[in-house]
Amino acid sequence: MAAVEIRDLHKHFEDQRAVDGVDLSVDDGEFVVLLGPSGCGKTTLLRTIAGLEDPTSGEIRLGGQVLDKDVPPRARKIAMVFQSYALYPHRTVYENIAFPLRAVHMDDESIEEKVRWATGLFDIERYLDRYPRHLSGGERQRVALCRAVVREPRAFLLDEPLSNLDAKQRTTARDELKRFQNEIGITTVYVTHDQVEAMGLGDRIAVMESGKVRQFGTPHEIYEHPADTFVATFVGLPPMNLMERADGLSREGKLAGFRPEHFLPREAFPEGEDLRELRYHVRRVEYLGSERYLYGRLEGHEEERDNPVLARLPATLRVEIEGGRSYDFGLRADQIRYFDRETGRKVGSADGGTAE
């Protein structure tokens, strides 16, 4: 087990900058998620750590050791789980899991012991004699995890390991993965484009876009204090509302942002709170069972497409709302975030207190 230090890492494919100056430090035993849209360089970054790609420039350290060209993948003692699981189809589950141990010439007895230990962690002992083609997606995923942990790697790299599972399995697998990581405490770097996975699993999240890390922080920091408009709109479902101008919100040259779940009917707030009151024209109400999404615009904005505003009302809020009418809505002043209109970077909040 070891900490991962990445300094000014670049990986260019001809003129395309897949990884464009990344600094990242993952503490020993920490679970870090690389989150970003497809093509943002997160997988390339992971492959570079694994040694499958040589960096164009920059430095990667694992437990203090510099991982450069002289340290081939097999000498790094890093395990990786691929999106497709990449099991060896012509080997049984047992032989799949034993493969990394055989590669270091471990004796049969110790191999057997290790494989039993690893399969016990994931509850797949009964599949040891089967071939991967006879397993379901969830079982294959566990075999892949077993193969990764069996040799007790210094770091654990996961490339979208849950994306081939259906929604239900994914929730269980997420819980299992987190519990197991807590148990064995291996430094983990996890790549995903799914923000629910990222928020649920990560001790810290690095949000990436076009080869750069836009923000690196705890799920709470990422969600509550996004560093720029990209993070603000990429994280959060539905995304943060960004307003160019709105009475009571705007400041010169700034964008005002607020989360849909903080924008609620006036009567939902207790008296005496520091509120911004806004007149909200609701175009359509979407009923989703546990919540309602409202689509509309602030009054004073004639064209919704320029400045759409979404509100997200929990089912516990039993206010009658209909499409095509306007209502009094409110927003707590300390929930408003400001971004520079030119750079998109965060600037001090309205109450001036939460800027980092």
Added chain:
Amino acid sequence: MRLPFASSRLPARETFADRESLLAKVMLAPAIAYVVVLVGIPFVLAILLSFSNASAGSLSFDWVGLANYSVILGDPTFLKALLNTAVITVAVQVLVVILATAAALTFREVFVGKKVGRFLILLPWAVPITLAVMAWTWIFDSTFSVVNWSLKVSGLMHGWLYWLGDPTLGLISIIIVQVWRLFPFATVIVLAGMTSIPQDVVEASIIDGAGFWRRLFQIELPFLLPVVTVAVLFGVVYTATNLSVVYLLTGGGPADSTHVLATLAFQRGIEGADLGQGAAIALFLLPFLLIVAVGMLRVARRSEVGGG
């Protein structure tokens, strides 16, 4: 609401090209005619001939049962030819598989001159067999052999090798030429097979700590097995039935020691005019080749399923 681009035209009437069952028959017909006329009829004829005393000099065609077969089975030249065929076929396949895999591994890497190399390696395949064998007879010539000359000049050898004049060296010469002929085709097949190896599985094995040999033997070769089987199958049939290389290189000599079934059948049946015996010799390997073909196809299918 009416969509702006919705077409109101109905599809045209059925044409000849729409009638797939008829089209299939028409397009298959030339191939079937070709196989029947040029393969099927001679094949049936050969089977009939092998049970007769037909000769090239007369019109007699009498049924003699298994007489031709019992004669050749008692003939030491035939038994030697049978053994030669087996030895050459097996040795050639082993060498071709090793060389083709090595060449394919080389051509998978990125290096300067890769395209030129790949073109050159395909040449033996494209050269007409007679021309190629002529060149090889010169290479192995008892007086002007460039192999001997090179070995001598480089100080590796002191005596003189009579490549085509010695039974063992003659067989080795045949094996060398056959390997040289088959190797390009096998390389192309293995290269094609390599592109079908899933890259992430190979990368997983790299991260799991497998070195070059472990990766080759435990990960890549199992994936290549079906395609190598096909290459070997073609190779076996090609080598076991090949006439021209042996006929042109040694002519079965010295003293009938390097005959294979095809050359012996040609000598007895065509040159010696004993059509019945020639057919019997030529057909002798058929059951074995059928077994080889069926067996290999089964291996190929099984490992394909295993890879899924």
